[in-house]
Structures are given as C-alpha cells and as structure tokens.
Amino acid sequence: MGRLGRTGFGAFAAGLLAVFATTAVAQDAPPAARAAASAVDDDEATAATKSGLAVEDNEPATLHILNREVVTFRARVNGLSPRVRLQRAEERLHQIPSDAIDDPLVVASVRLGNLKGVTFLLGGRPLFSLVPDDADVEARQSLDALVQQTQTRLLGVRVAWHEARDEQRLLRGLLRAAVASGLFALLAWVTVRAGRHAIRWTEAKRDLLAARHRYIDWREFLGRLAVGAMRMARLLVLLTIAYWWLYFVLANFALTAPLAASLGNWLFERMLWLCEGLLGGLPGLATVVIVLLVTRVAVDMLRYFFDAVQEGRVRIPLFHRETASATRRILTLLVWALGVALAYPYLPGSTSEAFKGVSVLLGVMISLGSAGLITQVMSGLVVVYSRSLHKGDFVDVNGVQGVVTEVATLATKVINVRNEEITIPNSVVVSSPIRNYTRLGGTDGTLLCTKVTIGYDVPWRQVQSLLIGAARRTPGVLEAPAPYVYQRALSDFYVEYELFASIADPWQRVPMLSALHANILDDFNAHGVQIMSPHYLGQPEQAVVVPRERWYAPPAREPVPDADHLRTKGRETAS
8 A cells, every 4th residue: 555654645644553453462572573672772772862852851742643642752761852752753653554554563561771661563663662751640650551541542543543534434424514514504694693683673772762861771771781792692602503513523523533522621621610710709709899889888978978068068167169079089089999909809810910910011001101190180189179260260371361161180171252162281270370350250240451541631530531431331341349540650651541340241351341442442532532652752842731721621520629628718719
C-alpha cells in the first residue's frame, strides 16, 4: 500500500499508526523485539548530541492520534525534553507503512542511560519509550498503570482508524449529518420567525402604552424589559440548537467523535461551574442587596428632608432654600459612595485580579483626567453656596448680560437679549464680578440708569426736569420710588448728568432702556436742548452762563416759597 504519508489517506492515518493491533507483555517480548528496543536505547542515548532541540524546556507534551490523547511525555530522557520526544515519536509514526497497522504491538523493557523504562514497538519498528517519571505523580500513577493505559488508548485508536476507513459507516454518518442539518435549519427558521413576530407584537403594545402616557409608565418599562428578554431568549435558543447540531454531527464520525465528547464535557463543566458560582455567591449577593436597600432608604429620607427645606416647610439654620438642592445631591453622592464601598467586598469576584485591575485602571483614569473637572465642580459649589445668582435672575457676568436659565455643576447658562444661550464656566463666574439686577427687585425695584452730557449754557434744572419727565413717560418705570437725577461731574466743557429710575421687571431692562432713550431724545428736541458735549478751541466772546431769568426754563418750575421764606425775604428788603 506504500508509505502512509504518501497515500490519499496518509494524513488521516498518520497518527493511527500507534493503534497497532495486538499487544504483548514486556517480559515476554521476543528476541527481535528486544534487539529493536536496544536499538532505541542506543538511539535515545546519542540523540542529545545530534539534535539541537535538546535544550528546550521541560513542559509536558502530549501525543494525539486521530484527535485522541494517547500518552503524555513528562520526563527528560538522555537530554531530550518532552517536546523533542514528542516530535521524534511523530516522525517515527509517519514513517510506518499503512499496511503495517495490524502488526503486533510489543512492549519491551529497555534501559535509557541510567533509567529503566519500556519501549512500544510495532512489528519490530520502535515508536516511543516511557520511563517512570512519565507517570502522573499527582494521580499516584505507576509505570505499569501508565503502560496499560497507553495500550488501551492505542487499541481505541486502532478501532477508530478502521471505522474511519469504513465507507458504509461514513455514508451513514453523512446521511445523519444531512438530516440533522436540515432539521437545524428548520428549527432556526421557526425560532427566528416566531421570535420576530413576538417581539413586534410586544413592541406595538409598548409603543401604545408610551403614546397614552406623557411620562414613563411602569408598564411601559416592563414592556421594554420584556422586549429585551425576548431577544435574549431567541439568541439563547438559536445557540442551543446550534450547539446540539454541532455535537450530533461531530459524534457521527470517528475522526471527530473525540471533539464531540470534549464539547459535551465542556458544556457540562461550564454549567456546573456557573451553578457552583451562583450558589457560592448567594450569601454575598444577599448582603449586597441589604446594604443597597438601606442606602436607598437613607437617600429617600435625605430627599424628603431637603425637599421640605426647599419648599420652606422646614427652617433650620445653615440650610437655605437656595442651596437645599445642591446639598441634597452632595449628600446623596456621599451616601451612595459609602454604600458601594460597604457592598463591594461582598460582590462575587471582587477579590479576583481582573476586578482589581479594572478598579486600578478606573482610578488612574479619574486621577489623570479630573483636574479640570474638579476645578469646575468646586467653582460650581462656590457659586451655589454664595447664592450670588439663581435661575431667572437678570445678571451681568464678565460682560455678558442676560437671564440665568441654569446653574449647573460645571457651568452657568445665560440667555442674552439677542436670544443667544451663552455657557459660562463656573471658574469664570467665580473669578468675575457678578451684577445681579434681580436680587433687590422685590424691594425698591431694579435701578435703570443712563448718562447724558450737556453744555454749561443749558440750565441744570431744565435738564433734570426733562430727564425725569422722560423717565415717567417710559412704560414699566415705577412711580415709587420716583426717578431722580445726579450731576455726576462738572467737566471742563460740559456737565454730566445721570438718571436713575426703578423698574419692576429686570427681564425687560434692555428694551426699557431703549424706550427711555427714545423719550429723552423726544423731550430734549421738543424743548430745543441739544444733547452734546461741546469743546472750545478759544475763549468765547460772551460768557457761557445761564441768566437768572432762564433758570427755570420749561419744563422746570420755580418752587413756590413758603411763609418763612417770604418773611425772611421781606426783612432783607426793609433793611
């Protein structure tokens, strides 16, 4: 039949050569076998100097034939490591003709250097040798038991080799595999179709519940949970069908039958490991649940207390309504952190190296990336606890005027008069002056002010009357307190006047200021007063003064003297 490696079935039977037919006891080996064993002894004794692989490690190496484990080499023999011994055994197996498969298998005693062992021979052809150190010490295995085990496995390999070459058996296996594949395809199709219809029906019911309720309803949540569970169940069913199909197909062929057995053992071991892990972790999980429930109760109590403080139903020193929400969030975070720290040691797997590695990685990431974040958070706390601004206040922060819409942990958002939302980092808010136009709006209102500069030839009383009249005609300006005017500066060429008026709605500060300016322009134009800041390049021919008869130019009115003032003026005239 030629060499096994040269035939079409050579690769399939290459390992099978160790299956070798009948076996003989080492002590009863014929002289020819003993001579072959002696040749193996000499070959192994000189291999260390002829092979460059002799310096490899001493890790055990296992010989497999037709996907079946035959023997494991554990000892170093004459300088050859277990891996080199495995390679030499495989080379000898490939050199055996396929027609020698039924030659008698002989086990002969040999001496390998200073070691006593046995050699397996097939029809006088050496295969491999075993020494006492190849036995499994942990299982308390002896060399005789190892030899008997190896013989039994070789017998099983021989039977599998013949079965793999049986055409009728192969055809039956192919037929069963084809039927199993068709059944698998049918079950997979039914599972996919049924799961798709069930998921669509559940999603329709869930969407119907979501449309009926404005907010999230617990039934909608259960519907979403059911959809996710059904998808997971469909996937598990498909995986289960695929697993048993693969197991059945592999078990129908002699070459892949060991893989099917390993697959079944693997599933059983995984399920057993999972059940043992669940049972072993139940006490720890129960402790975690209790700790988290107590933490949740404490958080609910904090929320109830601070909600009462925020609503004004509870008044306690150091707790303000404006800071109640921020204080509640901080304490809630601390309570949850404490609860997680207490529950962490009881989590199944928390002591594993993987769990510890993930914890260290997260800690390093937070430490490296939280420098700027912590700065913003602390600045946010300063903004909140300083109570300098609140949602709805009209403020001026770092040159930005607008209404505060949100005071968050990291930034403050303001909408300006151009309807633009501006986000200001809390670190900028803390480092900038804050002008809050709303804070005192509930007492005397928010002050609206504007400045004009008028020449010295215009009576100051007339300017004051014009400014106050324009303020009173502006919608939104409060009558009490009444508008008033200050002469802020007597400059070289003009007088600087500043008008102050109170408004009730700080949100309308900008449009009301525009309306006030329009009224000032109209009143000054109607009375012929120029709003200008004159500058002189030379001395005027006439003094730029206001004659007494023009001191009370319209709309200014001369005050009516009272009785005391008239008596004083009469005495001055008589004298």
